[in-house]
Amino acid sequence: MTVLSFSCVVLILAVATVPEVKCFSPGGAVYTRWGHKRCPRTARMVYSGFAGGSYYGHQGGAVEPLCLPRNPQWGRHDSRMSSFRGYIYGAEYELPTNIILSNLHDNDVPCAVCETRKGKSAIIIPARTTCFNGWRKEYSGYLMTGRYLHPAASTYSCVDQHPQAIFGGRQNNNGYLFYLVEGRCGSLKCPPPPIGTDGSLHVSSVLKDETQTYY
């Protein structure tokens, strides 16, 4: 069983420039399933990999996470380390105090790039658990993003409702971090939240969303 560890991936990516390739397919819509190694039955897997992105404590860098393939290829590169570059790190779930998903805290995050078998476009609907008419669900999960106190910008991602972890990736190395999202009402018009069995409202702070495909 060969699985690249978090530190190994970071080390390689930190000392060499990272090439990219744009691939085109005549098939359906393409989306990334965060927090899962495989695609749903409604889609074909393009590749499976490791989530990565900018370091949570850096003031500059990219906002979006990337799904990095397990078998990287190197183009022309410079192996010398330099501060005149952007960096990419591995990603971790950061869920230290949450009642749900806390077993995933500090675990590295897998991802899968998926192509729908039917449908032309895919969108993420925040704060929903079912699709609107005419759309078919690809997967549903938890809205996650960076922590509000951290200097690095981040983006909202739909992490699978049954998140998986990368084997051997439970070290607290940080990097790009996935936190649950809490709704703050005011200018955001919030519906009445569900009440927990103990009368508290903690579960209602988690917004669920879905990736949907249009026929």
Ligand SMILES: [Ca+2]
């Ligand atoms: Ca961590």
